Amino acid sequence: MKDVQYFVPATLDEALQLLDKYGAGLSVLAGGTDLVRDMNLEFKIPDGILWIGKLALEYIVEDGDFIRIGAATRMQTAANSGLLQKKASAVARAAGKLASPPVRSLATLGGNLCTASPAADCGCALLGMGAEVQLTSKNGQRIVPLEAFYLGPNSTVIQPGELMTEIRVRPQVDGEGSAYEKIGRRQAMTLAVLNTTSRVKLDSNGKCLAANIAVGAAAPTLLRIKTAEKLLVGQPFTEEAVQEAANIAVQEIKPIDDVHGTIWYRRKVTRVLVERTLREAANMNGGNN
Amino acid sequence: MIKYPIHFTLNGDPVTVKAPATVNLLTLLRDYLNVTSVKFGCEQGNCGACTLIIDGEAVNSCLVLAHTVEGREVTTVEGIGTQDNPHPLQVAFTEHYGAQCGFCTPGMIMASKSLLDHNPHPTREEVVNGIVGNVCRCTGYNKIIEAVLAAAEKMS
Numbered sequence: 466m467k468d469v470q471y472f473v474p475a476t477l478d479e480a481l482q483l484l485d486k487y488g489a490g491l492s493v494l495a496g497g498t499d500l501v502r503d504m505n506l507e508f509k510i511p512d513g514i515l516w517i518g519k520l521a522l523e524y525i526v527e528d529g530d531f532i533r534i535g536a537a538t539r540m541q542t543a544a545n546s547g548l549l550q551k552k553a554s555a556v557a558r559a560a561g562k563l564a565s566p567p568v569r570s571l572a573t574l575g576g577n578l579c580t581a582s583p584a585a586d587c588g589c590a591l592l593g594m595g596a597e598v599q600l601t602s603k604n605g606q607r608i609v610p611l612e613a614f615y616l617g618p619n620s621t622v623i624q625p626g627e628l629m630t631e632i633r634v635r636p637q638v639d640g641e642g643s644a645y646e647k648i649g650r651r652q653a654m655t656l657a658v659l660n661t662t663s664r665v666k667l668d669s670n671g672k673c674l675a676a677n678i679a680v681g682a683a684a685p686t687l688l689r690i691k692t693a694e695k696l697l698v699g700q701p702f703t704e705e706a707v708q709e710a711a712n713i714a715v716q717e718i719k720p721i722d723d724v725h726g727t728i729w730y731r732r733k734v735t736r737v738l739v740e741r742t743l744r745e746a747a748n749m750n751g752g753n754n
Numbered sequence: 755m756i757k758y759p760i761h762f763t764l765n766g767d768p769v770t771v772k773a774p775a776t777v778n779l780l781t782l783l784r785d786y787l788n789v790t791s792v793k794f795g796c797e798q799g800n801c802g803a804c805t806l807i808i809d810g811e812a813v814n815s816c817l818v819l820a821h822t823v824e825g826r827e828v829t830t831v832e833g834i835g836t837q838d839n840p841h842p843l844q845v846a847f848t849e850h851y852g853a854q855c856g857f858c859t860p861g862m863i864m865a866s867k868s869l870l871d872h873n874p875h876p877t878r879e880e881v882v883n884g885i886v887g888n889v890c891r892c893t894g895y896n897k898i899i900e901a902v903l904a905a906a907e908k909m910s
Contacts, residue, residue, distance in 0.1 A: 468756050471821055473776035494819060498799055501778055501817045503856040505797040514775060516822055541811075565887020567865060568799050571818065652802065653886040 470513035475519050477601070480628060484515065485603040488625035491515045495537050500581045517628070520547025525549060527636060528610065534632040536598075541566070541663065542586070543574055552636035555643035555662045560713045562647055565654050575629045578614070581621045584657040584682035586724075590645045591632060592687045593662025593679030599631040599639075606630070615686035637671035640674075641666040641686035644666040644745030646738045654679070657682045658726040659734040665702065673702040673747075680737060683718035683731055690739070702747050711739040723725075762823045763791070765833030780804040781818035785882065789859040791831045795889075802888030805861035806830045812868035814834070831860040834867060843867055843905040852894035852901035856880050864889050866902045874910060877904065 472491070484491055491606030492511035494500050495518070503509040525546045532553055534543070535699035543549055556574075563569060563577070564587040577587040578598060588611075597610045599621060614621055622735050623629065637643060643664040646720035649655030665673040676692040676697040693710035700706055720731035743749075757772035758848045764787065771776035771786050780797070783789040783806075789883045804815040804905035807829040820885060843863050846852065853859040869876060869884030876884065882895075890898060 469775040471758065471819075473821075473824075492877070494822070497817050497819055497822070498814075501819055502798045502851050504776055505778060505816060510776065514821070518822055566803065566868070566884060567802060567812045567814045567887050568817070570813050653883070671789065 467510065469511060469513070472513065472515045472520055474515065477628075479628070480515060480517060480520060481601065481603045481626075484628055484728075485626045493517060493692055494629060495573040495576040495579075495581070497567055498572040499576060522630060527552070531633040531634060532636050534574060535560055535632065536578075536629045536631055537573045538575070538632075540564075540569035540572045540574070542578075543587070544569065548636075553594055553634045553643065554637070555590040555645035555664065555742075556587060556596075556634065557591055559586040559645040559647070559660075560661070562586055562645070562653075572673060575633055578611070578632070579618075579621060579623065579629055579741060581615055581619050581686070582656075583618055583686055583688065586645075586647065586657065586660065586681075588659070588682035588687050589660045589679050590643075590662045591634065592635045592681075592689060593645070593677050594643060595677050596632055596634045596662055598629055599633065600624075600627045601630040602627045608633075611687075612689055615638075617685050618651065624651060638666070640668060642746040642748055644742040646742050646745075648734050648738065654681070656725060659683060659720075659731050661738035661742045663736070663739070663746040665743060665746040667699075667702050667747055673697045673700055673706070676710075678714060678741075678743070680718055680735055680739065682691055682725070683720045683735060685719070688718060690717050692717060693739075697743075698749055702749075704749075707743045707749075709741050710743060711736045714739045758821065760821055760824055762825060763767065763827045765829055772801070775819075775821060775872035776852070777820045779806075779815040779818040779820045779823060779828070783815065783828075789830055789832060793860065793879065795857075799887075801858075802861045802865060802885075803858055805864045805888060806870055807864055810871060812865045829864070831863050834863070838844055843870070843902070845910065846905035847898070850897055850904055851858040852893065854899040858888055858890040858892075862898055866898075866905070869902070869903045870906055874906060876902070876906060900905070 490512040522535040524535040540560040549557040647660040662679045664677040693713040793803035795801035799814040
């Protein structure tokens, strides 16, 4: 086996210098639930490992227009965050549904995004929340909306030398809610066969002011269903509108048959979950928002 | 292969051991330190047989790169009780037949301990959610859940 270099930078500057120097040869280790698993199974042995556990990248704070979430914030921290439960409910719920408690005390939100699984729990929730991410390199930083972040399965716009440092979500305001739902092959410890996030803002008359819908495990990347979102905005948020939005989602997804589920099943479940999350987000059935 | 030193606290005692960068904590404990309560199951974080506690939180030791425990506190089932002085969870697992073949038991107990440390009076559902990452192929789980609930009662 080859010698693998291991780096534990104490500061972000140091980490960025190392990433600049070694580029794609360095694998960033956050929680390890993907990278260490891949190393164990010998899917991937990196030339070097950069552990970001000492960079103080675990925080959740409300700051002006955004909730700022450190990229190395772990699932259990996100799931238990009162701020996220109240103002980004779908994210807290997705974090609490990922795998199991021992995995949730390791796995990070940034890792969930960077692994770029089309079925990612928090990836789906953050995309549905309209989140954006901060990518930092030695030469500066850029903000990328999650909609423009994914290129394909396990592929993102992150360039060699860049590190995801922060995730930003606009907090829910009065009249606004969000919901995340997942169907797996069993209740817990499971990959999503299909997952969905909705975020809805209504005025006092029940008219829809804003809507986001994201569907996961139904295409090569997590998907926003923009056509359905446009249909909802400006209209009274009725049961008929919810069902029409779900119809569009069923047509827009590009699911595959695989060991987790069939195309037929994924389309069926998409309709159910899009409707359910839209109702929950709009509090139409006293849901979990 | 180059080995680098790691210093950490294992069940209350300071430990220094040299290991390559790629070694995970499960392998470090079993093959370098002869701590065999942590079991080698799936090495993917799916089975929970290698569950232990780092700084008060249950984790799958197979998913932890050994070098990242530098300076931290690692607790395995050896660290929470002995044959002469067992932990209430260990007593409850024997009294309630929560262990059959025993392979999942150390991980089950550490996951349960972490649960009770954070939530001393769990409901049955909370116990189920606490050990949801630990696979047992013998008991059907009911005996384990009863054991954890009994231990919680005894410890309160």
